[in-house]
Amino acid sequence: MSLYTSSKETALREQIVRVGRLMYDHGLIVGVDGNISARLSDSRILVTPSGLCKGLMTPEQVIVVDLEGNKVGSETGVNRSLRPTSETRMHLEVYRQRSDVGGVVHAHPCTAIALSIAGIQLADRMIPEAIVNLGLVPTTEYATPASDENVYAIRDLIAGHDGIILQRHGTLTVGKDPWQAFVRTEFLEQVARITMMLRQLGAGEPIPADEVRKLLAQREAFGFMRPGELEEFADVYGTSFSEQTGAEAQQQTTQLDEEALIKTITDLVLQQLRQDKKGA
Numbered sequence: 001m002s003l004y005t006s007s008k009e010t011a012l013r014e015q016i017v018r019v020g021r022l023m024y025d026h027g028l029i030v031g032v033d034g035n036i037s038a039r040l041s042d043s044r045i046l047v048t049p050s051g052l053c054k055g056l057m058t059p060e061q062v063i064v065v066d067l068e069g070n071k072v073g074s075e076t077g078v079n080r081s082l083r084p085t086s087e088t089r090m091h092l093e094v095y096r097q098r099s100d101v102g103g104v105v106h107a108h109p110c111t112a113i114a115l116s117i118a119g120i121q122l123a124d125r126m127i128p129e130a131i132v133n134l135g136l137v138p139t140t141e142y143a144t145p146a147s148d149e150n151v152y153a154i155r156d157l158i159a160g161h162d163g164i165i166l167q168r169h170g171t172l173t174v175g176k177d178p179w180q181a182f183v184r185t186e187f188l189e190q191v192a193r194i195t196m197m198l199r200q201l202g203a204g205e206p207i208p209a210d211e212v213r214k215l216l217a218q219r220e221a222f223g224f225m226r227p228g229e230l231e232e233f234a235d236v237y238g239t240s241f242s243e244q245t246g247a248e249a250q251q252q253t254t255q256l257d258e259e260a261l262i263k264t265i266t267d268l269v270l271q272q273l274r275q276d277k278k279g280a
Helices: 007-025 088-097 110-118 128-133 148-160 178-201 209-221 229-237 242-279
Strands: 035-039 045-047 063-065 103-107 163-166 170-175
Touching (some): 007 035, 007 045, 035 088, 035 178, 088 103, 088 170, 103 178, 110 163, 110 178, 128 178, 148 170, 163 178, 229 242
Antiparallel strands (some): 035 045, 035 103, 045 063, 103 170, 163 170
16 A cells, blocks of 8 residues: 555655656766755645755655645655755745746756856857747845745746756756756756856857747747746847737647647558558
């Protein structure tokens, strides 16, 4: 008999463990760095334990907390003596600000941290995939890790962004589940590495506004657009993106739907051909 309340809890625990191992293996965290969480229900959050290497974590060690950060439910012999991550308050603030978020990842990727210390802006306007998948990535003011200061520092920014850089500290990314949040962490660090290379080369210009408009239409079509993003891009580029983006997004969505329909029909035809071949 399962120790957990649902198959969803079991699956999320396993996903958190998988993400933790990948973060560790890919050098996004070291030692006992980083933390991961997942929304289990309206009143329960799964979080990683404090002081534990995420690369060696097991599903039984993941902890359930309420919205005040108190340890509740699904206690196991393995996690009974463990405490929730010291960054629990930061994770809970994300869930309060973002009802659409189901997973949060906090990592310590070296390049992103180094750029924040050097005061170098991420090249998030130079790479098409960054605009589509991440949007603009702001950097917080410095705040003491695992403190209320840190909660205040991320509060306004995470409400309108899927990824932010915590100055001198790390990154915070969100998604529909821990896996999507992890993918965004990896992508953010990739953009940071490209930023550093561009700095070394002494070259690099933002994507022209007309091309950005097309990319924002794709972002909207994929459902990634956050409230206020068009205005934020407009402030950065000094031009409006709201006039055509909606129509272009509809066109993108229609194209995606048509591609999905074509794939479905093709799969059915191939399946029928295979059956006919077997019958012959």
